[in-house]
Amino acid sequence: MENTPPELGVIPQAVTLAFGKQDISVTYGFFPWSRALMLAEQGLWDGSVAWTCRPAMLGQFYFSDPIVAHNYVLFHREHMDFDWEKLEDLENYRLGLTQDYNYGKEFEEAVASGAISADKTTSDETNFRKLAAGRIDLFPMEQAVGMEMLRRLELEDRISFHARPLQSDYLYLILSRRLPESEQFLRQFNEGLDELRESGRLEELLANSLPYLPASYLIVEDEKSRCTE
CATH class of the missing domain: 3.40.190.10 (Periplasmic binding protein-like II)
Structure with a gap:
C-alpha cells in the first residue's frame, strides 16, 4: 500500500x-x-x-x-564556528549520515576506517532534527534539497551550511x-x-x-x- x-x-x-x-x-x-x-x-x-x-x-x-x-555540502548549526578544506578536518566532529546514500568513495572509506565518526539513520529529516538538537555536528546533504527540507521543518533559522562541496x-x-x-x-x-x-x-x-x-x-x-x- x-x-x-x-x-x-x-x-x-x-x-x-x-x-x-x-x-x-x-x-x-x-x-x-x-x-x-x-x-x-x-x-x-x-x-x-x-x-x-x-x-x-x-x-x-x-x-x-x-x-x-548533485552537490553535497556539510550542514551545521547556524552559530557553530566551522570550516574545512580536507577530510582530515572532519575527524573531530560527529556526522550524521542517511542509510544507502552515496557520499563518495574517499569519504566512505574514511568512515569505514573509523577516521570519521558517523551515525546512520534512515531519514534526512531525522538527521536534521538531530543536528538542530546538538546530537550530531555535521550532516552532508544536497544543498538545494536540504534548504527546502529545512524550510518545511521550520529549521532554516537554526541550520546553515558550508559552501565547499563534499561531493559533486x-x-x-x-x-x-x-x-x-x-x-x-x-x-x-x-x-x-x-x-x-x-x-x-x-x-x-x-x-x-x-x-x-x-x-x-x-x-x-x-x-x-x-x-x-
Missing part, C-alpha cells in the same frame, strides 16, 4: 514531465530509501528516483541519462532489470528528458521550484555523463 504522498519535489516533477512527453503517466510511492531500493530491485515497483551513479548497482538497474547535477555528481532515474519493459521505459524517459531540456522547461522548473538558487546550479553540463562501469 502506498503511503500518503507528500508534495512532489523537483526531481519527481522532472521525471513526471519527461515521461509525460512520451504520454506515460507516473505513480509514486513514498518509502524509506532502503525499502525503495529493495522494492525497485525486486521489480515490485518499476524504479526509483533519484540516485547517484553506483557501478555496483548496474547489475540490478538501468540508469537513465543524468537529470540534474549527477542524479539519475533507476529502473529494475527484472522487468522486461524497463528498457523501453528507459529509452522513452531519456527522449522525454532531452525534449524537456531542449525546450527550456527543465531549467524553468528548477528556477521556479528552487528560487533561492541559480538554476545553473543544477544544470547538467555534460548531458552524456552516463553511469557506467
Whole structure:
C-alpha cells in the first residue's frame, strides 16, 4: 500500500514531465530509501528516483541519462564556528549520515576506517532534527534539497551550511532489470528528458521550484555523463 504522498519535489516533477512527453503517466510511492531500493530491485515497483551513479548497482538497474547535477555540502548549526578544506578536518566532529546514500568513495572509506565518526539513520529529516538538537555536528546533504527540507521543518533559522562541496555528481532515474519493459521505459524517459531540456522547461522548473538558487546550479553540463562501469 502506498503511503500518503507528500508534495512532489523537483526531481519527481522532472521525471513526471519527461515521461509525460512520451504520454506515460507516473505513480509514486513514498518509502524509506532502503525499502525503495529493495522494492525497485525486486521489480515490485518499476524504479526509483533519484540516485547517484553506483557501478555496483548496474547489475540490478538501468540508469537513465543524468537529470540534474548533485552537490553535497556539510550542514551545521547556524552559530557553530566551522570550516574545512580536507577530510582530515572532519575527524573531530560527529556526522550524521542517511542509510544507502552515496557520499563518495574517499569519504566512505574514511568512515569505514573509523577516521570519521558517523551515525546512520534512515531519514534526512531525522538527521536534521538531530543536528538542530546538538546530537550530531555535521550532516552532508544536497544543498538545494536540504534548504527546502529545512524550510518545511521550520529549521532554516537554526541550520546553515558550508559552501565547499563534499561531493559533486549527477542524479539519475533507476529502473529494475527484472522487468522486461524497463528498457523501453528507459529509452522513452531519456527522449522525454532531452525534449524537456531542449525546450527550456527543465531549467524553468528548477528556477521556479528552487528560487533561492541559480538554476545553473543544477544544470547538467555534460548531458552524456552516463553511469557506467
